[in-house]
Amino acid sequence: MKEEIFKIVMPTPFAVGDVNAYLVKGDSLTLIDGGVKTKEAWDAFQNQLKDLGYKPGDIEQIVLTHHHPDHVGLLDWLPEDIPVYGHPYARPWLEQDKNFSKGYDQFYIRLFTEFGMEGNPDHMLAALKAPLRYAARRKLTYEIEEDDVIPGLENWIILETPGHAQSHLVFYREEDGTLIAGDHILATISSNPLLEPSPDPWKERPKPQLQYNQSLRKMLDLEISKVYTGHGTEVMKVRQLIERRLARQHARAMEVQELLKEGPVTTFELAKNLFPEVYEKQLGLTLSETTAQLDYLLFNKAALKQFDESGTAYFSA
């Protein structure tokens, strides 16, 4: 039996706009992702669920594409006995592990020095963590990784797609080429490769843009007919979209390389230059986006990174 997929659209307080969740009806009733924790999202969720003929208690399992607040928030308000499946990296976020949270803070404090940030580190950290108030605190019942199988979703292959989030997974139904992609593939915007610490925050950080490109290319091996996305509409011509995204990112990195030719700059100086309007309001996103291009240039030996004695990194072409 082929599962039916129903889209649930909810508002978010974030710049990205609405977020999608999906109800998958097969042998069991699965909710993929869980919106933000706001009254507006909860009302929208319940109304659409009701229109489909269900109530929250009918949901038999919850599966997460990744751990970001706009995909987990309503888990706080869904019945506690529903099991939650997600990547192991989603666990410390979802369970709000104190040790991991401390590691996250220190990870960013270290980066602030490396990036040459100006401003109060505590305030900047608070700004980065502000969206977490829309997240949930809940136990991750089962960890899933590549090629694991979720009961009731035996037709679906799990693929790891780190980049946008270190916990990111997509779900692929081979028989008809359906992909539930979370924020890995979006129709109208490129996915921000967010800077997140390793599972052990004291270890070397991942390079999310490089991971993301690899995870995008991984999708080219699949015969995808339709992508259900985390934000916005479905994607049909995924191959063209992936090629466009990769080309656009390369072009953006080359623009950054041009700026580096004017002399050594810090990540913070570069972020201000690239995003003069939004770098203060969207500190996390703009630092991630800037680091993404720098990681890419370094990997391709198109930039040079040197530290001064205080530990701040300077980039040049």
Ligand SMILES: [Zn+2]
């Ligand atoms: Zn999202």
